[in-house]
Amino acid sequence: MRMTRLSNLTTSLLLFFLWLPDSQIFCKFVDWCVWDPCRSCLRRTRRDIFLAALVLGLLYLASTRTHGWPSVDHRRDSSAYAAIESHADTRVHQTLSAATSRSEIASTPTSLSNATTVCTHFVFRPSDPSTTKAAIDCFRARPIRVVRLFATDPQTTTLLSHKTARGFEMNLNRHRINITFPVDWHMNPFKDRSWRMWLHSLKDMIGPSLRAYEMHPENPSYLLLAKAFAMDWCGKFGHTRPTRWASLPPPWVGTAAFATREYIWYDMAVSSRAVLLMGLLHFGAHAGPEIMSEHEFAELATCQREQALFLAAQDTYFWTNHGLFADTALFLVSQSMPWIHPDGSNWTDVAAVRFAKNVGNLIDTASGVHKEHSVSYQGAMINLIALTDQLGLLNRTALGSDILVRMRQALGWMLTPDDAQPVPFVGDTSLEEFLNVAKPQHEDGLAPQSFPPVGLAIVKQLSTQSHLFMTAWFYSCTHKHADELSFVLTEFGRQLIVDPGKFAHVNTDPNRMYALSPQAHNGVTVDKSPYTACREFGKPYGSAIRLATTHDGFTIFAGDNPLLATHQRVHHTRILVYKPSKLLVVIDHLEPNDTETMHSYTRRFHYAENVALVKDANTSKSYNAYFGPKGDGADPELAAKVEDWSRTANQTRLSLVKARVKPALQGWIYPLLRKRVPAYVSEQTTPARGSIILVTAMKIARPAGLDRSPDPLPSAKLLKPVTWQRNIIGTPFYNIELQLDGIPFRMKVKP
Template sequence: MNPPVDWEKAASPNRAWNFHFHSWDFLSCVLAAHDRTGEPRYLSWAVQVVCDWARCHPQVAPGMAWYDTAIGLRGYRLGYVVERAARSEHVGDADLTLLLRCAELHLEALSDDRFFAPHSNHGFYVAAGQLALTRRLRGLPGLGMHRRQARERVRQLVRTQFTPGGIHREHSPGYHLVAAATFQKLLDTGLVGEEEFRPMLDRIQEALAWFVLPNGRLAMFGDTSHVSVLREEQPHIADPALTFAVTGGTRGKAPNDRWRSFPEAGYFIARDRWPKGPEDYADCSYLAQTAAFHSRTHKHADDLSMVWYDRGHEILVDAGKFGYLDQTTPDSDLGRAGFPYAHPSRVYVESTRAHNTVEIDGASYQRRGVTPYGSGIRRAGEHRGILYCGTHVRHNRTIRHARTLALLPGEWLLVHDWLWDTAERPHTYTQRFHFAPELDLSPVGDRFAADLPDTSRLHVVPLLPATALPPVKGQREPDLLGWISRRDGELRPCWTSAYQIAGEPSCSISTLMAFGRKAPEPGLSTVDKQGERVCLRWAHEGEDWTLSFGRPDRKDFYFHMEREAVPYEPTPLQRVVDWMRERLPVLPGDGLAEESRRESTAGRLYSRR
């Protein structure tokens, strides 16, 4: 790319590309090469490009060129070019004057509160760009005010964007990662004080470790891509827990707890254990639930959704990001419904039906014109090896929604939803689950089954009466359904199942997902209309299970489990087989009959009638 450049048309068809273009992302490798080698040709080309951009943008104006984040990202690149150009004998006075004027224009924009969004991660880029630019130009007069303003902005951002527990409030672990990395660089470069900000950064990094799945990918809540965070070296991470998570257990130290609730942020995360090291890193169970609504920023209509990883595979997945395409206007139908982008695939991944939660009347949860509830986490704990979480939120002002998750790692996951419209209006409630594209789902009556790549079998069984809808994969008409976006701009088909109750103001839907050769058999389960007393029963793999719990938002909440081995009671044919085995002679050197007896005896202990 050689100047002159048509800056307005070169990348304008794609919003994301246009943003990166005006952020000068392409300059990073060139400036790094100059910093490493000192060769004038790298700086000379960068000066030509920056001067060309400056001539085309002599003043602040609407458009991507003066988008808040783009200004911030350009700030530290511009600062490097100006500083090095001022010291170079290969840069003429005219170019240097233009560069200084461009830097002054950026300082004016960065100091303007209209470009500073303290509620968004964009604010971090603006404050960081302001700090970096003032540091590079520290010999110029009048920069003290900019430095003080930028540092105070960082303090404000830490207070508003992160919970006291270190969770980023933008509903997306991917942006938590980006904000944490930006914060770390501010500390590493000395742009902010170590003593003041290090304790908070430690909490931010430690919290982020919980969002790393056993396969090294981030939980795909909100606008988080399906990317691996595993790296052999992580020089910019100080926290031992995050170091352990992103190096695959080769460095750092795992947290001591196997579950963590973030009640202020609205997340619950559970594991069967943390691995000992890289050898068993991927061999863990993992469940994460989101019950967060702090603002509309990167917020999907995904209240109470979850992702689940078990037996070495992703099981339940989130829809992903897809991309930011075709902005809506506030007065459009999509805009009024809370969708900031109009591309059909983007609308789908944001929609309620694309997540592992309950869809009401075929519509998405409202995100505009409603007050964010903050966190829906009400209960969390562990009981006899079962990890559980209880959440409660309201939809459309009058519909109450309580969800209880119970996980026995490596064995089963129970999802119980209670919904009630206090206005007693009837609704259609659809509990949806989305399975990883590697799994092949098939209907079996009112149940579903999926074979995992390692020959394990997952059974999906309703414990309360509900209508099983046909499973869907890669549907385009009449609406998108059964897709996941693991890469920007790409949708990939995946199976989705659903249970539905229609024409009722209130309902309870309870689904058990269990591993095993045979499907669990539902027992006599009961639940009252108010969802305050739930008793779910089933039999599986030679054991009877009873799980009882209350409604998570009530003070008298309880959680109790009972399991009982079922005595072996053979069928008439099995009685004949056992009788014959008991009378088989044991020949010298032949342990076959004895082995048969041992297998038969073991069968009595673990088989179910």
């Protein structure tokens, strides 16, 4: 190191003295240090010495220059815009033949070990053209293959041309928008934070082009549009990587964290970008310099290094499902581009260690349930874990591929036997996010006993296509709804009781606030429960399911609601007594700390969009549910009859609501993202002081196509009011006596 600095100093001093226009200082230097006869010779050869020193100095500086971000002049068009103007359709077609033959040769499969050997003998430096060429050769030694971390929107494939420079339409996160160059990366036309994140992820800008080139390698012009987007983003933001935003507290403005508020460096966007840039560099190397020059490759590779450094850093890592995506992306970069950074080959171990620890936190290995409160994310995690299994990341952990089997079995329990639509809208779930999830086999009977400790209770009867799914779980605020003790119900292959779904990740939107609230779920609210953000819920309680068992052909679930006890000082225990295809009895025991205060308790059942509710003409304590073409269609078919079996039934006010906007949203579900669909909800409101037991019975009607008695409804009633008491050690238990189809049943339930 000292010799290097000395050499650098000597060269600089020599250049300084030789460069002076006035040679007097040089002559004095020569007079002082050189024997007199040689002075005239040295003066005559001063210019020769200067030229030699200049050449040596430049060579030295070129060989020792530290790598950095290539300068970008934002006052002129970047190479992304220049590419649009220079690659017109005629230019594209002129380069097809040469690039095609190159792609065919490069796509010959090569073993991963050989490719890795080629890639580990150098480190990429933007200032060194030889490392750029080596990186290109490394990619050309690998077969053409797209790795999809996230699904892309369907796109009309657009070739780069003069037309695209003037703007064109494309799908971005399920919205059709007009795009022009330079791209306005700060646009937010839908006031949707998820949309902004996916904009910066580049998945719908680069992904379709990579897919098109993978399917048609004879036409590398598909890559030009993807390259234009990547060059535009990298030229503006590639050098702005924050280093500690995950650990910085508010205020955000003025800190390194502020960039994430724009979702420029949001972790999921970075994971997506890293995989897409890797694919673009890979395919660009195959397509040749006519499609991606060495200079463009170096710029994008430098941008890619910033993405990888973000993913590798501990202070920008989140221990949620986002971290699993980050580890997968980092593993891919480390495996395919170990030359991107001196630590590039070590990132494989970094990703594997974090991934194993994070999976252990997020997924219950006994049941295979992903603990982020949503059916959609159970499916998404199955897809991600399956991808890591294919890539070899899962094999580097102690988890093993058995976890995939258990996760798929858990999803099989969660899905309903509804032939038309098997996805229950539990938690942050929407149909679009489930399109790319392979449907597992349905399970029959009571779900394994590993489910209640996670916060789920599920039973299925495939002979009648019946399904009951109850939740009471809280592990974090990730995709958490206030759905304690809520349930969904499917009978004879048709969803009857449903949860609301996701709407969108726009927490300030009234629809999102409603979807998260207890009023949107099938539980009990006390008084006028205001919307409460999850961060105010308190400490996560894990599971509140206390019982899941069978007795005399009935399935019995029980649990409590810790949030109600914490925030409103009311202890709530719910018991479901269920005979598939015949009867569901919902027992709610509410016991306030203050026995003198009058409270108002509201039970809600939310119905599928094709179900209509009609009050019973003979009594105000019951109503009928009908299946119709659109909920209110002609020739309705009886689905169920709901009765109030409570002692306080006469004091209960029954309301049937649909598509209400004011004073508060009610009677809406969100099966698709950002799409509000009207659906009926029943509200049974009962005022009471002190302890109260509310009993709601749903008699399930048999469909018209099945053999049945003249009355499609079963005969059912309570023989005695439901009572409760405590045993010697203070544990409560409930006495339930009912009659179904003339047969009495007696149960003592201890949650």
